[in-house]
Amino acid sequence: MAEKARVGVLISGRGSNMAALLYASRQPDCPYEIALVASNNPDAAGLKLAEAEEVATFALGHKGMKRADYDRILDAELAKAGAQYVALGGHMRLLSAEFVEKWEGRMINIHPSLLPKHKGLDTHARALEAGDKVAGCSVHLVTVELDSGPVLGQTEVAVIEGDTPATLAARVLIAEHQLYPRVLAELVTRETRPEALLDRLREIALTLPAAEEKLSHGTPAFAVTGGKMFAYFSDDHHGNGITAVLVKTSGAEEQAMLIEAEPDLYFRPAYLGPSGWIGLRLDQGDVDWDHVGEWLLKSWRMAAPRKLADVI
Incomplete structure (x- = not known):
């Protein structure tokens, strides 16, 4: 908490x-x-x-x-x-x-x-x-x-x-x-309630080129139009009590390194974890939204077609 x-x-x-x-x-x-x-x-x-x-x-x-x-x-x-x-x-x-x-x-x-x-x-x-x-x-x-x-x-x-x-x-x-x-x-708690966190996340994610919001198994998610997902919003997934954004990493090595360095901030999510995704917690208070924005951009680049990724 x-x-x-x-x-x-x-x-x-x-x-x-x-x-x-x-x-x-x-x-x-x-x-x-x-x-x-x-x-x-x-x-x-x-x-x-x-x-x-x-x-x-x-x-x-x-x-x-x-x-x-x-x-x-x-x-x-x-x-x-x-x-x-x-x-x-x-x-x-x-x-x-x-x-x-x-x-x-x-x-x-x-x-x-x-x-x-x-x-x-x-x-x-x-x-x-x-x-x-x-x-x-x-x-x-x-x-x-x-x-x-x-x-x-x-x-x-x-x-x-x-x-x-x-x-x-x-x-x-x-x-x-x-x-x-x-x-x-x-x-x-107005700025740490899941609805407020999702609104802030949405503001950042949807400023990226060709980004759109979708529902994935009832979970808000963000994708490149006509392309792949680059972020998921996770709130108390299967009762884990965590509110987070899930983003892509370069692979298992980077994922493990991040979790080892900052275990209170990063975690290996169920289902997506084996594919190299990582969870970035938003429920710890004083969220560093610049840092979240950097991760969203990085993840977006991995999901976007090369032509589009070169735009920014």
Whole structure:
């Protein structure tokens, strides 16, 4: 399994959503871990919980500091902890545009309404005043404009007759704790999910001359038009748990040399292995797509007619 993504969580108070993310991260199949819990409130109760759970913490009161200066310190702490993503969990201080832009696409927030309805504060009271029959929560990417980033997931919560803002908030909070870990897990794996890996592979393979995509025994594959196959996409083939691209080598000697040199990257695939093909793993995280592109081109040259292969 690829290394878990490291997430920094920003809180200002009790940190109940932070706790939901933290305990979800303790499951063996969770793709992320909490690298740091940071707060602009040194007395935030969530910090004590994080410390008790042996998670690194950082706290610094923001009063008297310029927003950009504070955020530079916060960003440095996240970098020191190796955070790759940021999750806001009741963080009640607006972030500077510079900070938001730096973490664009990698910072999410959970909001207690069905966005775009009821942005900002007092969402439950406003939902009741509006006569909403359904409330809920949303997880969205953070952008400079408050509560306006793309929504990644939502859960609806029924409004019950006689609800008060407090009773509605309590039920919505249960939904938040279910939704947030799932959406965060999806976010940190978006570039390593088989569908995303195939899309990226397709982008590279189909730029080669006369390349076309085919299905081979239900498996996406790439061939030279009117010619031979030069790559196969393999995902959990016969339950091996591996996502990879299969490409041609010059023969058994090169195949063996590659596997011996980098056994975590290369493997001998079933069926095609005896013919000199090799598997190049795509499920290890941080895929070197330039390297994948080089292999696709090399394999394409072996499959393409000589006239065509001489084109590039």
